[in-house]
Amino acid sequence: MIHHRTSEQNRIHKILQDANIKLTSVLSDIFGVSGRRILEAILNGEKIETDGLRKMVDWRTKASITDIASAINGRIRRHHRDMLRYHWEHMSYLEKAIEELEKQIDQLLSPYRKEVELLDGIPGVNKAAAATFIAEMGVDMSVFKSAKHLASWAGVSPGNYESAGKKKTSKTTQGNKALKTMAVECVLATSRQNNRIASHRKRITKRQGKMKGRIASAHLLLTIAYNILKTGEPYQELGSNYLEEKQMNKELKMIEYLKKKGYTIAPSEQQTA
Secondary structure, eight states, X not given: OHHHHHHHHHHHHHHHHHXXXXXXXXXXOTTSHHHHHXXXXXXXXXXXXXXXXXXHSXXXXXXXXXXXXXXXXXXXXXXXXXXXXXXXXXXXXXXXXXXXXXXXXXXXXXGGHHXXXXXXXXXTOOHHHHHHHHHHHOSOGGGSSSHHHHHHHHTOSBOOEEETTEEXXXXXXXXXXXXXXXXXXHHHTTTTSOSHHHHHHHHHHHHHOHHHHHHHHHHHHHHHHHHHHHHOOOOOOOOTTHXXXXXXXXXXXXXXXXXXXXXXXXXXXXXXX
């Protein structure tokens, strides 16, 4: 439904451009409050004066009334209005349908409020994403042998194709497309954040590229979701330097172990240099 609505909005954009109405150059979202008022006036064939335009435009709009008036001064014909009306009515229908579907989803999620809140605590995951996770993989994690089993079922695990002892490809396995897509979207939502998932994606991206970074982090995100649903414990942020600190602690423990065995640990010449 959302994809269909976006398609209709893109068609409206195209017709406005054909009529030389450049609303997109002055409004960040022409389907916001101000944009919808102006579009409805255009659809109705109204002559938009400066005073009327001032009433249509929301006070939070950054563009000036003069710039907006100049942007809508195009060459719109009856054909344009007819086409705009067809797409506008279909878009409005889809928006009502989406609203009804969201109400139904909200009702069906009522028994899983606790799980939704737990998943909502993961960076990049909102309530819509939590609903998708619950719908696709459920809340009973005993059906999966492990977090790796869930990741493989979702299609975010690397493939292991070998022939004659040679590894051919590591392309990801086939899996649940809806769950995989949503997991990747949640990973991308952490791009501007400073947390474990964002740090993990950046680290993998540097070595192996964007696509592998996204899939690897989607694997991590689903592993976190699995453990949260299995244990019922809320998400705990380990920090963006979690892996570096873990490696450092591992090295310190190794040094302590060697000292107990009687070895003397000293920095090498290369390290001191």
